Amino acid sequence: MARIIAVVSGKGGVGKTTVTANLGIILGGMGYKVTLIDADVGLNNLDIALGLEDRVVYDVFDVISGRALPEEALIGSQDFPGVGLLPSVKGSEGIKAAAFQAITAIYAKTADYVLIDAPAGVEQGFHRAVSAAKEVVIVTTPHLSAVKDADRTLEALGVYDVDVCGLVVNRVIPERVQKGEAVSGDAIAGLMRLKLLGELPESDEIGINSLSAPRSESRKAYIRLAEAIDSDKEGYRVSERKRFFLFGRK
Amino acid sequence: MKQSDPERRMAEALNRSDRLPEGFGKSLLNDVDRVLGGWFEYGAGDLNLKITPSGRNYYIEITLDAARLKTLKLL
Numbered sequence: 001m002a003r004i005i006a007v008v009s010g011k012g013g014v015g016k017t018t019v020t021a022n023l024g025i026i027l028g029g030m031g032y033k034v035t036l037i038d039a040d041v042g043l044n045n046l047d048i049a050l051g052l053e054d055r056v057v058y059d060v061f062d063v064i065s066g067r068a069l070p071e072e073a074l075i076g077s078q079d080f081p082g083v084g085l086l087p088s089v090k091g092s093e094g095i096k097a098a099a100f101q102a103i104t105a106i107y108a109k110t111a112d113y114v115l116i117d118a119p120a121g122v123e124q125g126f127h128r129a130v131s132a133a134k135e136v137v138i139v140t141t142p143h144l145s146a147v148k149d150a151d152r153t154l155e156a157l158g159v160y161d162v163d164v165c166g167l168v169v170n171r172v173i174p175e176r177v178q179k180g181e182a183v184s185g186d187a188i189a190g191l192m193r194l195k196l197l198g199e200l201p202e203s204d205e206i207g208i209n210s211l212s213a214p215r216s217e218s219r220k221a222y223i224r225l226a227e228a229i230d231s232d233k234e235g236y237r238v239s240e241r242k243r244f245f246l247f248g249r250k
Numbered sequence: 251m252k253q254s255d256p257e258r259r260m261a262e263a264l265n266r267s268d269r270l271p272e273g274f275g276k277s278l279l280n281d282v283d284r285v286l287g288g289w290f291e292y293g294a295g296d297l298n299l300k301i302t303p304s305g306r307n308y309y310i311e312i313t314l315d316a317a318r319l320k321t322l323k324l325l
Contacts, residue, residue, distance in 0.1 A: 187260075
């Protein structure tokens, strides 16, 4: 039986979908069978984050309505071994939470991890995603508005039967933290009384591109995030980043 | 440790003092039990709350949109 983890945020635009996609790719690379489910049915883009948007034939609504078998609807890619995507499409908003819960349970029987990309906010889409999950990862950026929304999300999670794995703080700029201009992931996790699963560095590289360079800090951070979730290891901090100076530069 | 300005601002924004105290749910259920003297089921729209006594324990099942939110056992 798989670990079923919903990735939630509260505020939109904090990188939740990218975190879901990259975490799935890394876990798949570690040898696990991973099913990614796009529960952000109104603003779905997990397929785009994985570069699989041209491969979408069936979606979550087709599986629920019986038009496609669960395995038939999964999109795989040679680039991401072990990873299967169940996409969603616009217009699937009417899916009942109970139906979503039921198909998630079906996928959980044949996977090691089921990662659910939840929509922003704590409305019906959030309920649909979280009620199907057993665990939750909260993603935020260090910005006050994002942290406040993440905290409200944490409160909303109190009525669900889920374990909160911890907090991921995305788009951290170490120089700003060092200067006292921004709050560190550790401080945010402390305020929210959550375990810090890791900080992810601010990067100009968007989406799965950030994983392509073998020695990139983003890739390193995502590997550590996967390890923190998979085996409770210490998460990545951007302050660990090695700094290189060019000779002669003033 | 001294907090930076952004940290202090964030700590103030996340002030949790207005949250419900621990044990709130239990005292509420005691009131429900006192009034109804037994099982209790409440539905409002898609939200459904079912409380079932079992010996000295209570089981509370909360569902929303027919999907289970939580099942609690109160001792």
